[in-house]
Amino acid sequence: MTTARRTPFVPGLIPGPGSLLDWRDSRHFDHWQDKPCVLCDKPTPMRSHAGEAVHKACAEDWITDNPTEARAFGRFASDTRPKTSKSPVGDHA
Template sequence: MWEPGLIPTACQLLDWRDARHFDRFRDLPCVLCEHPTPMRSHHGEPVHKTCAEAWITAHPVEARLGRFASDLRPKGKDDDDHA
């Protein structure tokens, strides 16, 4: 597991840009739809990104516990917050 970022609200998309979400060596059954996927959650669960987004929309209260979350956004040059 690596540190997740924000948990999207219902109907928002997950930001999974980190390469650790992709297992290039093997597909495992998605924990939600049971079809093979190379995608992994921050907790290492095999899950399609679209399945995770649909689950968040269908379970907004449980989603607050952080089962599926977006990646931390690296601070960019445009995020300069000093005076």
């Protein structure tokens, strides 16, 4: 069976050390199974943008410990923020 989950999951900004990831997208949560976290080995339903099983808190700790790699490789990133393109008011040009 082909699933409809093939749309690219585009990572957004890398949070700075000590900052929290913004993982609001439901694709960060695997409803089907827990897998061992790549960082602490305890089971987690959480997934990074790249599909790595990782606790959000572990990913945040990793970014804090490895800020250079975090920025160089973008291993763990926050979700992209949907742009608020619609501004119903305020067109005073």
